[in-house]
Amino acid sequence: xxxxxxxxxxxxxxxxxxxxxxxxxxxxxxxxxxxxxxxxxxxxxxxxxxxxxxxxxxxxxxxxxxxxxxxxxxxxxxxxxxxxxxxxxxxxxxxxxxxxxxxxxxxxxxxxxxxxxxxxxxxxxxxxxxxxxxxxxxxxxxxxxxxxxxxxxxxxxxxxxxxxxxxxxxxxxxxxxxxxxxxxxxxxxxxxxxxxxxxxxxxxxxxxxxxxxx
Ligand SMILES: Cc1cc2nc3c(=O)[nH]c(=O)nc-3n(C[C@H](O)[C@H](O)[C@H](O)COP(=O)(O)O)c2cc1C
Numbered sequence: 001x002x003x004x005x006x007x008x009x010x011x012x013x014x015x016x017x018x019x020x021x022x023x024x025x026x027x028x029x030x031x032x033x034x035x036x037x038x039x040x041x042x043x044x045x046x047x048x049x050x051x052x053x054x055x056x057x058x059x060x061x062x063x064x065x066x067x068x069x070x071x072x073x074x075x076x077x078x079x080x081x082x083x084x085x086x087x088x089x090x091x092x093x094x095x096x097x098x099x100x101x102x103x104x105x106x107x108x109x110x111x112x113x114x115x116x117x118x119x120x121x122x123x124x125x126x127x128x129x130x131x132x133x134x135x136x137x138x139x140x141x142x143x144x145x146x147x148x149x150x151x152x153x154x155x156x157x158x159x160x161x162x163x164x165x166x167x168x169x170x171x172x173x174x175x176x177x178x179x180x181x182x183x184x185x186x187x188x189x190x191x192x193x194x195x196x197x198x199x200x201x202x203x204x205x206x207x208x209x210x211x212x213x214x
Contacts, residue, residue, distance in 0.1 A: 010145035014032035014067040016079055016104055017044060024090050024102045028080030030146045030161065032064060040132040042114060045125045047161075051084035054089055058149045060116040062130070063101040065108040068141035069148060072107065076153070077178045077203045099134060100191040109141045153202065173210040182210065 031045035037045070044064070046053035054190035067075070069203050078089050094100045099113045113134035149179040172183040173191045178201040182191045198207045 002042050008150070014064040014076075014144040014146060014149055015044075016067060016108070017046070017052055017056070017062050017103050018065065018092065018104060019052060019059050019062040020094070020101055021055040021084075022061070025052045025055040025083060025084040026079050026089055026102070026104075027084075028076055035129065040130070040135075040183040041117070041129060042112070042132060042177075043127050043129050044114075045122065045127050054082075056116065056128055057119065057126065061101060062114055062116075062128075063098065063103040064114060065104045065114040066110045066112075067144045068109040069152075070138075070141050070145050071144060073153065073202050075104065077122055081178045081203075100187055104185075105138055109139065109143045110135065110137045147156055170213050172213050175203065175205050175211055176209055176211055177198040177205040181213070 012030035013032065015029050015032045016026055018024065027046070029044055029046065031043075033043050035043055042064075044062075046056060052062075054204050075093065078093060082089065088101060093104060094106055095104045097103075098111070101113060103111050103113075105111060112132050114130035114132055118129040120129065130164055136194050169193040170181060170183050171185055172181055174181050178200060180200050184190050194207060194214045196207060199205065200210075
């Protein structure tokens, strides 16, 4: 038996992977791991359906911005809940061109520039084994952990994230814009009793847009 909740007990960080294309692409991931330290290698795991994985497969280069506890929610909503297949995610986001890649640096704690050395087919995902060719600290902001994202920012994981947990058993409501779930069993006030001008704490969508789960 596989209890999906167990995967929430694995510790991760929060990262923004970005890369170049006719239309630049990028997505939020929690699945970055350092594999070796000398001449460092890292792995990232990207869903095959993501626009970003198409671009990374093509370019074999990408940047990783390490998200901090100060990073704006807007970055997570734009890059983690929408696809570059239908929108230009960089339209309203400030970024720098670094080593010929679009890199978001505002309120990020550090960034890496990586070159893909091997691609492993992992069923729904590709694992990109990649060489770090540049690594730069930007400030001393605390890097955001996946747990902080869930506990403090009250975020959820969209279906493409490997850690996605089924929500059909939750007594609550989901924001159709960013995927945030208001779980009645975890809050002191039931969703139904929140004032009508209450808005989504992640993306500010109005209460009346929320959809009841199950
Ligand atoms: C907290 C969080 C963690 C995520 N982790 C991953 C991940 O590790 N791998 C992945 O492929 N998608 C992950 N996602 C989902 C992608 O960011 C999301 O599907 C995105 O919209 C893909 O955009 P794209 O199609 O423009 O590449 C995560 C999203 C969030 C919010």
